Amino acid sequence: MLRLDTYNDADWAGCPDTHRSTTGWCVFLGDALISWKCKKQDRVSKSSIEAVYHAMSTTIPIPLHADNRSAILIVANSVFHERTNHIEVDCHSIHDTLERWVN
Numbered sequence: 001m002l003r004l005d006t007y008n009d010a011d012w013a014g015c016p017d018t019h020r021s022t023t024g025w026c027v028f029l030g031d032a033l034i035s036w037k038c039k040k041q042d043r044v045s046k047s048s049i050e051a052v053y054h055a056m057s058t059t060i061p062i063p064l065h066a067d068n069r070s071a072i073l074i075v076a077n078s079v080f081h082e083r084t085n086h087i088e089v090d091c092h093s094i095h096d097t098l099e100r101w102v103n
Helices: 048-057 069-076 082-102
Strands: 004-010 022-029 032-040
Touching: 004 048, 022 048, 048 069, 048 082, 069 082
Parallel strands: none
Antiparallel strands: 004 022, 022 032
């Protein structure tokens, strides 16, 4: 059975001129790479978690593999704190999709 999987990541403030992060993602169908993209994000992220959340929100609802543990934990937790309000929209989008997969 073939699986569709997506891997993504983002640097944080990687552009020396604008301090915007770059999102990178790739999509595999089984072992075959079928799509990939790298693009500078359209806004400046205040943290690496925010940069990764923005990257994650571009690849939902395909099964997603991410490497930022903090970002993954916040997605799994529906309670947001004052420090995460600036990324709440992306988080809700990812959390809703995660809930559909789990349930």
